[in-house]
Amino acid sequence: MYKAIVIGTGPAGLTAAIYLARANLEPLVIEGTQPGGQLTTTTEVENFPGFPDGILGTDLMDNMRKQAERFGAKFKSGRVSRVDLQSRPFRLFLEGGETLISESVILSTGASANLLHIPNEHDYIGRGVSTCATCDGFFFRGKKVIVVGGGDSAMEESHFLTRFAKEVRVVHRRNQLKASQIMQDRARHNEKIEWSLDRTPLEVIPGEKGVSGLKVRDNQTGDEEIFEADGIFVAIGHHPNTEFLDGQLLTDRQGYLIVKPRTSETSIPGVFACGDVQDPHYRQAITSAGSGAIAAMDCERFLEETSDKLIRKKTNIMY
Structure with a gap:
């Protein structure tokens, strides 16, 4: 007892x-x-x-x-x-x-x-892959980062990361965001945020000291491409x-x-x-x-x- x-x-x-x-x-x-x-x-x-x-x-x-x-x-x-x-x-x-x-x-x-369950994602958590912009955003000052997600959390993290990163790219597997309209508008008006919608993440690309990018597939054409990034923030809840x-x-x-x-x-x-x-x-x-x-x-x-x-x-x- x-x-x-x-x-x-x-x-x-x-x-x-x-x-x-x-x-x-x-x-x-x-x-x-x-x-x-x-x-x-x-x-x-x-x-x-x-x-x-x-x-x-x-x-x-x-x-x-x-x-x-x-x-x-x-x-x-x-x-x-x-x-x-x-x-x-x-x-x-x-x-x-x-x-x-x-x-x-x-x-x-x-x-x-919640994770994407794609190759190299789990292995690089804490080494370029993060699930918390508030925790890790500071380490990406002046660098390129990717935020994966289309909900309120993704919009909030993307906006927060623009304080540090020189470029923030939002990748979402649908062609429309799930976030509330006010959160979408806030992110859309941020000039440091770029958009890559209707793309499915396929693989985290390793780099010399961490990650170097994210491989995605265009859901419309089926073409695959790699977005360069020093950090990948998974924001899918x-x-x-x-x-x-x-x-x-x-x-x-x-x-x-x-x-x-x-x-x-x-x-x-x-x-x-x-x-x-x-x-x-x-x-x-x-x-x-x-x-x-x-x-x-x-x-x-x-x-x-x-x-x-x-x-x-x-x-x-x-x-």
């Missing part, structure tokens, strides 16, 4: 673990299939406070883990395949058959970027990692967990959510870390209140 189990080890989960451990709650942290979360695919993190010269994403996550361990957090490798949240204590089932029991659960499983919950918690239409305003409380008391799994908008390391602290404090308060109720109940029975 654990007092608190944290599922996920990105900035949110590790911050929650630090706070829980400092409160002497001895949390268990389930690392999942990608320990450290999406930051482990980012080479340099320059916008996390406290690191004026930047820090490698892997180093930042490693430091946060060591800090949690220092205060008493325990870590367990594995992936949670399903959970039973219908009654407390909650039951978590790991792949391989092991079952864990806890009085509370903090969900920090994050969200995964994200999906929250909530499938294993099997619909036991309230979510929005996209599957992101809904929390009560100004808290981390989900629709089931004792279950809390933090990080990208409940944040479809900001998706930043610092906002995730902040929400992890909130989840830990909410969790600590919940455990104190339930413990007090149990003590009062036992006292009433005795007298």
Whole structure:
């Protein structure tokens, strides 16, 4: 029986673990299939406070883990395949058959970027291929970049990247954009954005130090061509990692967990959510870390209140 189990080890989960451990709650942290979360695919993190010269994403996550361990957090490798949240204590089932029991659960499983699944794409994530313009745009100052996508996210990222890149090319497989009209108009009026619609991405072209371009096929003629680029930003959306919950918690239409305003409380008391799994908008390391602290404090308060109720109940029975 654990007092608190944290599922996920990105900035949110590790911050929650630090706070829980400092409160002497001895949390268990389930690392999942990608320990450290999406930051482990980012080479340099320059916008996390406290690191004026930047820090490698892997180093930042490693430091946060060591800090949690220092205060008493325990870590367990594995992936949670399903959970039973219908009654407390909650039951978590790991792949391989092991079952864990806890009085509370903090969900920090994050969200995964949708990828194109074309050759060289996955291999060059963090080395020229990115899914976050806010995170990596600065590294492409004065260079050519490509944004793949036609929705609001693609338009927003394209417009943002024009602050740094000398040329931004939007590649979309349809001949019409899916973005809202206001977002389209904003991008269309940006002179640094070029348009290559009705083209299907086929392959990321490697370069000497990263990527050198993107091979595409013209959907009208069938001709193939290569657009030169120093960076390729895939902006076709994200999906929250909530499938294993099997619909036991309230979510929005996209599957992101809904929390009560100004808290981390989900629709089931004792279950809390933090990080990208409940944040479809900001998706930043610092906002995730902040929400992890909130989840830990909410969790600590919940455990104190339930413990007090149990003590009062036992006292009433005795007298």
